[in-house]
Amino acid sequence: MDTAADTSPLIWILAGEASGDVLGARLMQAIRARVPGARFAGVGGQRMTEQGLRSLFPLRDLAVMGLVEVLPRLRQLSRRLDEAVADIAATRPDLVVTIDSPGFALRLLRRIKGLGIARVHYVAPQVWAWRQKRVREFPGLWDELLCLLPFEPAFFGRHGLAARFVGHPVLQSGADQGDAGRFYRTHNLPESARVLILMPGSRRSEVPRLLPVFGDMLAQLRTMLPDVLPVVPVSAVVAPVVEQATARWPVRPIIVTTLQDKHDAFAAAGAALTKSGTSTLELALAGVPMAVTYRVNPITAFFARRLIRVPHVAMVNLLAGREVVPELLQENCRADVLARAVCRLFEDGDYAAEQKRAFADVLHGLEGPDDSQPADAAADAILALLAERRSPA
Template identity: 70%
Template sequence: MPTDPRVIWIMAGEASGDILGARLMEAIRRRSPSIAFAGIGGPRMEALGLHSLFPMRDLSVMGLVEVLPRLRFLRRRLNEAVRDIELRRPDLIVTIDSPGFALRLLRRIKNLGIPRVHYVAPQVWAWREHRVKEFPGLWDRLLCLLPFEQDYFSEFDLDGRFVGHPVLQSEADQGDADRFRRRHDIRPDAPVLILMPGSRHSEAPRLMPVFGRMLALLKRRYPTLVPVLPVSSGIADSVRAQAARWPIAPVIVTDLHDKHDAFAAAGAALTKSGTSTLELALAGVPMAVTYRVNPLTAAAVRRMIKVGHVAMVNLLAGRTIVPELLQENCRPDILAETVSKLLSDPAVANAQRGAFAEVLASLRPETGTPADAAADAVMELLPR
């Protein structure tokens, strides 16, 4: 078989982007097995042969205040990425999410004449809509995960393509509850509570102490309660150290299949906003969304936010399906009361599950999987 000389330069800046990038690489290789990849990625992309220019974790930071101390370092990483692209002259560039870094990179390379695709539309429809004016010329195609985004960006003459949401390929609904309980020696009647404090080093420390104090309250009512922390391997040691002070020792899960088994065993979940809400919805786990950031970051965001919901499931449904307990409502007593209702009231739990089906149906592409739809959209722009 002749070798395809074409090179796609692909970049992911966080764990979710690494998953997207790996699925996209696999789908592209099914269409052209010998296409080469270069760029920046995490363990999943590296397992497919990508030699990351530098560790992806260098880019995993969020929050206005949290980024400031690392600006010089991030600028240096940006310069490295630009130089690599200038030297390689790839046939196409794909940037995945991480808009703080990716959009700066696209701006720096827009005059090189290389086709560019950005995967995961920036959520300017939620806040800072004025940024749309900065986008023309940054990419040749924008791959959208949410059904309303294609029409939204077309109003600004930006080429958006709805490709479906990758959560549909996550297999989050394929877990085995009995296997999880056997593996971790959990009694059949013990309630399991999923706690998802975030995948970044800057996120988890804000929720872990609150979760610990909440568990002290829940322990009185649910003495056999088992908290489960599905976290990325990169923050597992940090999370383990913080959880050592909790009144109930949690099960810490880093393996993806074990995480899905935990979902199947769970009676309820508390999670930060984001894709985790869609994973839990796919698995049918009743949930509440909670989050806490630096007060200065929160104040800035509240002035700019344009949508009525933070949780993705609520946003897609256009109504409140799951409680949103943010900032001043991210309190141990409020969280404990909310979790108690989810664990003890079947009507509340079942109402959420019924609404999840409606939300998930809206995320499917017209044909195939989201990764296949994304690969087709990318290959259309790849020079022959």
């Protein structure tokens, strides 16, 4: 069936955080390559706006995480959910795509279940990691579940839920295409400077948790590695928070907000400290040796430790099936521990090389079916569902 020849579909897309915004933008681009007249509505950020989306409300209203952190925002989140449901009911799109952000997205899918609109959830909820019993709530929430990790279809299959692996979008991120020389020239850095990437997170609610310990770590690191220069890649939305929080650091960091500068910084970097999540895969693709660190509210941590069912937090470690990069979490997220970890990453060449070899194996396993790009595989799955829904019974 020639989908492009059909009446142009209206696809309603929700992204609830910065990483989802990137996925949404690539998905919109891939769909338009196949159906040039495709129209889009929904909620997204800057990247999706650049693809022509007029967001129903700001993405930042949804970008919050943690049990305790969500509580003050419940009323606003409830209003935004009502707005999204009302907009879908009014516009009657041909298909709804929700991207990640399961706390909001799955509630939305449940609320619109009775509208008879095709629903796709992109980025499977990570219930395999914790609260596995939640999988019982999923039947009927979506018509298609698109997974980023190769082991997820088997997990959901064991629970009677069909799921499709489309490959991990980090492979399309360009994180391995940076130019180290350009970074040094752009920021007028001496050749002796050793670049340390610090990635505190993408949400305004989580960034303040890691930046103070990063600052204390740098104070200790000055006596060990005086030529280390910190670089903090963040979104433009989060940058003002970072600027304020780092104003009194012993070494003022370079704050980068553009994708090219971020990838150039990766190419220049000798080591990184990052929160857990997709950032570990970006750094792995760029070949940057790293340690993973994170700190959440103690109450959130208390409950999380009793619910987590996987041996590793860092995605690189989880996919490798072993500890490739150190995980310095909660009580180990301390300035002295982090300083020692950074020193080893810069000074122990064999250790750094071992990490890089493991990265290559992990990334190979994230390639999409039939060597397709992840966004293309996702677009094909979505358009196939749309064509199926449009076909006469």
